[in-house]
Amino acid sequence: xxxxxxxxxxxxxxxxxxxxxxxxxxxxxxxxxxxxxxxxxxxxxxxxxxxxxxxxxxxxxxxxxxxxxxxxxxxxxxxxxxxxxxxxxxxxxxxxxxxxxxxxxxxxxxxxxxxxxxxxxxxxxxxxxxxxxxxxxxxxxxxxxxxxxxxxxxxxxxxxxxxxxxxxxxxxxxxxxxxxxxxxx
Amino acid sequence: xxxxxxxxxxxxxxxxxxxxxxxxxxxxxxxxxxxxxxxxxxxxxxxxxxxxxxxxxxxxxxxxxxxxxxxxxxxxxxxxxxxxxxxxxxxxxxxxxxxxxxxxxxxxxxxxxxxxxxxxxxxxxxxxxxxxxxxxxxxxxxxxxxxxxxxxxxxxxxxxxxxxxxxxxxxxxxxxxxxxxxxxxxxxxxxxxxxxxxxxxxxxxxxxxxxxxxxxxxxxxxxxxxxxxxxxxxxxxxxxxxxxxxxxxxxxxxxxxxxxxxxxxxxxxxxxxxxxxxxxxxxxxxxxxxxxxxxxxxxxxxxxxxxxx
Ligand SMILES: [Zn+2]
Ligand SMILES: [Zn+2]
Numbered sequence: 001x002x003x004x005x006x007x008x009x010x011x012x013x014x015x016x017x018x019x020x021x022x023x024x025x026x027x028x029x030x031x032x033x034x035x036x037x038x039x040x041x042x043x044x045x046x047x048x049x050x051x052x053x054x055x056x057x058x059x060x061x062x063x064x065x066x067x068x069x070x071x072x073x074x075x076x077x078x079x080x081x082x083x084x085x086x087x088x089x090x091x092x093x094x095x096x097x098x099x100x101x102x103x104x105x106x107x108x109x110x111x112x113x114x115x116x117x118x119x120x121x122x123x124x125x126x127x128x129x130x131x132x133x134x135x136x137x138x139x140x141x142x143x144x145x146x147x148x149x150x151x152x153x154x155x156x157x158x159x160x161x162x163x164x165x166x167x168x169x170x171x172x173x174x175x176x177x178x179x180x181x182x183x184x185x
Numbered sequence: 186x187x188x189x190x191x192x193x194x195x196x197x198x199x200x201x202x203x204x205x206x207x208x209x210x211x212x213x214x215x216x217x218x219x220x221x222x223x224x225x226x227x228x229x230x231x232x233x234x235x236x237x238x239x240x241x242x243x244x245x246x247x248x249x250x251x252x253x254x255x256x257x258x259x260x261x262x263x264x265x266x267x268x269x270x271x272x273x274x275x276x277x278x279x280x281x282x283x284x285x286x287x288x289x290x291x292x293x294x295x296x297x298x299x300x301x302x303x304x305x306x307x308x309x310x311x312x313x314x315x316x317x318x319x320x321x322x323x324x325x326x327x328x329x330x331x332x333x334x335x336x337x338x339x340x341x342x343x344x345x346x347x348x349x350x351x352x353x354x355x356x357x358x359x360x361x362x363x364x365x366x367x368x369x370x371x372x373x374x375x376x377x378x379x380x381x382x383x384x385x386x387x388x389x390x391x392x393x394x395x396x397x398x399x400x401x402x403x404x405x406x407x408x409x410x411x412x413x414x415x416x417x418x419x420x421x422x423x424x425x426x427x428x429x430x431x432x433x434x435x436x437x438x439x440x441x442x443x444x445x446x447x448x449x450x451x452x453x454x455x456x457x458x459x460x461x462x463x464x465x466x467x468x469x470x471x472x473x474x475x476x477x478x479x480x481x482x483x484x485x486x487x488x489x490x491x492x493x494x
Contacts, residue, residue: 056462082468085458085478086321089468097463128467135465141452152467153321 006070008036010077017125018076024126055081055092055101062099071180072136075101090128090152093135100132106155126163137176142169207233209278210260234259261291276302310418311340319444320451321470323351325417329437330446331393333493337437345394348421349412352450356491357381357388358474360409365401365423372396372425374433377494383476386484389494394433396425450491457490
């Protein structure tokens with residue numbers, strides 16, 4: 001299997017953010033990235049009662065569109081996502097699968113009525129992407145609040161954790177990565 | 186830890202906390218009450234009483250060694266040395282009443298004022314000192330949690346108040362009717378204690394504790410949703426006279442254990458609601474009304490899994 005991760009913008013997404021994601025993945029995981037042509041705004045997943053998009057429907061769509069020659073497929077969107085039972089999600093990922101999706105909506109400081117802060121935004125994006133990527137490699141939530149695999153319920157959790165795996169999750173990541181690379185495409 | 190040390194050295198009682206009667210009497214220099222002034226079931230009080238009794242024996246055999254420890258008097262003995270007008274009633278120490286002097290050598294068991302206060306406080310709800318959010322569910326600090334998502338809280342006079350936790354309240358959603366046990370009914374920890382109705386569905390709920398029902402929250406008859414709005418305070422369900430308190434408390438989750446328990450339950454809940462895809466989600470608290478969100482799904486399966494009935 002190639003060492004390549006495919007990043008797919010869903011609806012309009014700032015180019016700078018997509019490039020930052022690519023750099024972070026290359027730097028933190030030693031994997032290469034490429035961009036998918038992009039998908040339209042996911043109208044099919046809009047829930048009028050919640051005024052949010054159903055992340056599971058989008059994930060299913062990603063599954064159908066996923067290229068065969070990629071290690072992982074990450075959808076990035078600016079729309080607000082939810083999943084049944086939870087009020088919102090920062091991201092959703094298949095556990096030990098290929099696809100995941102990340103919402104930027106609640107990562108912007110402006111969402112919390114704060115001033116724009118590009119550095120803070122990019123840090124949050126990095127942690128959220130690494131976290132979902134970790135899930136697709138088969139890592140589940142970590143109890144260590146500083147580990148990137150700690151589950152964020154609030155943005156404060158994301159801000160508190162580091163953009164890196166704790167020693168245990170790091171070992172797991174390497175192990176899972178080696179296993180996936182050995183598999184045939 | 187540092188802050189606590191500092192407080193101890195300065196003998197400052199933090200807000201919301203109260204001095205232990207042993208501190209008030211001056212037998213020990215710093216000790217806060219962690220048992221709602223129910224000395225009759227307090228482990229610390231029992232331990233101190235034993236210690237004093239042992240020191241008194243020692244005083245006869247080895248007077249010099251024992252005198253050094255100074256633990257030769259109980260808090261009552263120490264208080265009784267004070268002039269009569271300075272013997273504060275225990276309800277004055279706790280701030281429950283303004284000024285009240287003990288007329289009866291601290292024999293609270295036979296004091297009618299004590300009895301009156303006990304009854305009065307029985308009807309009132311104690312405020313929650315601190316709350317925390319765990320995986321989007323609220324936990325009240327210092328409450329004991331049962332795996333069937335009820336809580337138990339020992340109170341004044343040794344009674345134990347019982348209610349639904351935030352997880353159960355959200356899972357069942359807007360409560361239709363709560364069928365509480367009757368006063369005098371005998372309950373057992375881990376056995377069905379009462380039931381809840383919602384849209385024609387019935388959920389049986391386990392009792393967190395062994396005991397005899399002493400009070401029920403009558404307000405829930407007209408306003409069952411009090412248990413939604415304020416599940417740790419005004420939405421309490423009933424109070425019991427416990428019969429195996431110490432043993433029962435060991436079977437309940439407390440503090441760190443309670444937090445871990447709720448985290449695990451949240452993952453389980455998410456997986457059950459989304460078992461069509463093997464996914465992990467990261468995000469906000471659960472919706473306020475989970476029942477509504479999963480309507481049409483197998484409700485019985487959720488009840489069985491989380492209320493354990
Ligand atoms: Zn970790
Ligand atoms: Zn996660």
